[in-house]
Amino acid sequence: MYFAGVDIGSITAKAVVLDNDTILSTSLARTGHDSRNAGRMVLEEALGEAGISEEDLAKVIATGYGRLNVDFTDEKVTEITCHARGAHFSLPDVRTVIDLGGQDSKGIAIGDNGKVIDFVMNDKCAAGTGRFLEVMAAALQVDLGDLGSISRESKDPAPISSVCTVFAESEVISRVAEGVLKTDIIAGIHKAIASRIFAMISRIPVNEKIVMTGGVARNSGVVDALEERFKTRIIVPGMPQHMGSLGAAIIARERSNET
Amino acid sequence: MGEEEKELHKKILATDAMKQLMATYYMEAKAAEGDDKKPVCWITSGAPVEFLVAMDIIPVYPENHGALCGAARMAVDLAEIAEGAGFSRDLCSYARLDIGSAMSRGGPIGGLPRPDFLLCCNNICGTVVKWYEELAVYFNVPMFLIDTPFVHESSRRYAIDYVAAQFRELIEFLEEFTAGSYDAERFREVALLSKEGIGLWSDILRLSENRPSPITCFDAFIHMAPIVTLRGTARVIDYYRALKAEIEQRVEKGISAVPEERYRLLWDNIPIWYELRNLGHLFAEQGACLVADTYTTAWAVEIEVDDPVNSMARAYSSIYLNISIDLMFKKVKALIERYSVDGVVMHSNRSCKPYSLGQYDIARMILSETGKPVLVIEADMTDSRVFSSSQVHDRILAFIETLHS
Ligand code: SF4
Numbered sequence: 001m002y003f004a005g006v007d008i009g010s011i012t013a014k015a016v017v018l019d020n021d022t023i024l025s026t027s028l029a030r031t032g033h034d035s036r037n038a039g040r041m042v043l044e045e046a047l048g049e050a051g052i053s054e055e056d057l058a059k060v061i062a063t064g065y066g067r068l069n070v071d072f073t074d075e076k077v078t079e080i081t082c083h084a085r086g087a088h089f090s091l092p093d094v095r096t097v098i099d100l101g102g103q104d105s106k107g108i109a110i111g112d113n114g115k116v117i118d119f120v121m122n123d124k125c126a127a128g129t130g131r132f133l134e135v136m137a138a139a140l141q142v143d144l145g146d147l148g149s150i151s152r153e154s155k156d157p158a159p160i161s162s163v164c165t166v167f168a169e170s171e172v173i174s175r176v177a178e179g180v181l182k183t184d185i186i187a188g189i190h191k192a193i194a195s196r197i198f199a200m201i202s203r204i205p206v207n208e209k210i211v212m213t214g215g216v217a218r219n220s221g222v223v224d225a226l227e228e229r230f231k232t233r234i235i236v237p238g239m240p241q242h243m244g245s246l247g248a249a250i251i252a253r254e255r256s257n258e259t
Numbered sequence: 260m261g262e263e264e265k266e267l268h269k270k271i272l273a274t275d276a277m278k279q280l281m282a283t284y285y286m287e288a289k290a291a292e293g294d295d296k297k298p299v300c301w302i303t304s305g306a307p308v309e310f311l312v313a314m315d316i317i318p319v320y321p322e323n324h325g326a327l328c329g330a331a332r333m334a335v336d337l338a339e340i341a342e343g344a345g346f347s348r349d350l351c352s353y354a355r356l357d358i359g360s361a362m363s364r365g366g367p368i369g370g371l372p373r374p375d376f377l378l379c380c381n382n383i384c385g386t387v388v389k390w391y392e393e394l395a396v397y398f399n400v401p402m403f404l405i406d407t408p409f410v411h412e413s414s415r416r417y418a419i420d421y422v423a424a425q426f427r428e429l430i431e432f433l434e435e436f437t438a439g440s441y442d443a444e445r446f447r448e449v450a451l452l453s454k455e456g457i458g459l460w461s462d463i464l465r466l467s468e469n470r471p472s473p474i475t476c477f478d479a480f481i482h483m484a485p486i487v488t489l490r491g492t493a494r495v496i497d498y499y500r501a502l503k504a505e506i507e508q509r510v511e512k513g514i515s516a517v518p519e520e521r522y523r524l525l526w527d528n529i530p531i532w533y534e535l536r537n538l539g540h541l542f543a544e545q546g547a548c549l550v551a552d553t554y555t556t557a558w559a560v561e562i563e564v565d566d567p568v569n570s571m572a573r574a575y576s577s578i579y580l581n582i583s584i585d586l587m588f589k590k591v592k593a594l595i596e597r598y599s600v601d602g603v604v605m606h607s608n609r610s611c612k613p614y615s616l617g618q619y620d621i622a623r624m625i626l627s628e629t630g631k632p633v634l635v636i637e638a639d640m641t642d643s644r645v646f647s648s649s650q651v652h653d654r655i656l657a658f659i660e661t662l663h664s
Contacts, residue, residue, distance in 0.1 A: 065649065065653075077660065078653055078656045078657035078660055079653075079657075080654075080657035080660070080661075081657060081660045081661070104650070115661070116657070116660070116661040117632070117661070118626070118632060118633075118661075119657065119661075120635075121650070121654060203619060
């Protein structure tokens, strides 16, 4: 039987198609202004890659901010539950999920069965999110995808005291004007994000087995800074951005077995 | 939902009577403005109103008015007037909107009647002291301050004596101000009425122990207005008798507050007034009933009629916002047990520091000692500019998913 999960986030939309326990295909696209269409597009792309059609799906579940207005399913689950389930499926012994997505950051504590025990989310603040890094990359005129490798070259990270996107941007610009190396500024930004995320995640029970998901997990500089802060290794799964859609697909499978 | 079912969860009939009662109260208070024989006093929500009632002074509550403005979604415009005059956005939004309303006579009832004097009790917070000082200057009227020492472990005798002494000073102040005399017998009568009203209100709240619960805390937030504003009068008693009878009937007939009660939750902090309806619907749709809260129970102070001054000194000193986190947790734990709740929803209220500071500690204590999960949502009781509806709704849905095991 086939199942699908679609995760429509603020920056990207993702889909996963499952054949029982096996991931058949995945897809990803920018959400843009039309989240409903983005959801449909990624679903169709993943279906096409799997070589099946929508009618073959036993169940589809949508998650993410755009989940409320999709037309291909009535079943919606919040991204907290989906991320936990996706992470648990990929790495069963993980108990803490740090998800840094496009517009929010969250921490999830999961139990033995992949169930959510507790969670925290940031509030009205872009610090540590994909959006924050986009703004910083633009201010420094570097590619978003290069931030991680650039920061790894730093020997002396510059202190960035503000984690507010607006203030940090002007702080970064004045550091540039002072002649501080870009590598050091970027490493400083990653450190600032890590402290902020550490403080937030510390509100929930944190276990040594930490997995990081969401688009920001692809930035190795942030991962390094978080490892330093948490004093433990942080696992980044092969498809960090697909944990939510994978979780949604797994819940679709579970629910269809229930009925 | 079918028509029949809708009928079952129909609104509380006494609501109209309550609206009438409150309209009359505000009309009378406004009519008293400028009438020398009917002094108007602006009073903080945790102050001993019984002294005023016993001397025929009309008490007016800026905080209740703040809730009204918040529910009418008029708070932000009023707050902006105060902000324009230089008051910080970090100041409690009740204070900001009250000052804005005083300056502009704006809001759903065209502002409060001008006060003849102010009665401020710092048992709820330190903000009220500065806020009322501002009002005293603005209106050029006297302000009487009652200082209630913070309760760390238990109320100390000397602290109670200290507060009781201030109550006696208050009596002298009131006699001088009204050129009338204080009648201890009349005060006892008022204390008795207050006690009876509080008793009825507590009984009503306790009816939520029933499963399914006949009311939610959203109902309690609306029906608490009389116990706050008209405590110590006979009208309150009539009203709560009728409300109690109606809710008891709901219990008998098995009428539940939410269509299918699957989860019972506890609410912490002041309501998000402008979102009351939306949140009520959201929880109800998920089969979650907020059966109790830490807020409306704050008006359940214990008064002994034989020794009203001292017992009130004790009661008013040890209200929820004037006690340590450990004592707060004890109260929360008692509510969790009494109402058999499955989880706790905490509103981290940007305005109210004494209520919100320590919530994360209490949350940790709840989780470790009762095993009940806690959700913290960030908002402000009346300043909707700091509220992000999609984030909060998302979080609530995620929390309810975690309860569903
Ligand atoms: S700070 Fe809190 S207790 Fe004080 S007036 Fe504002 S809402 Fe009331």
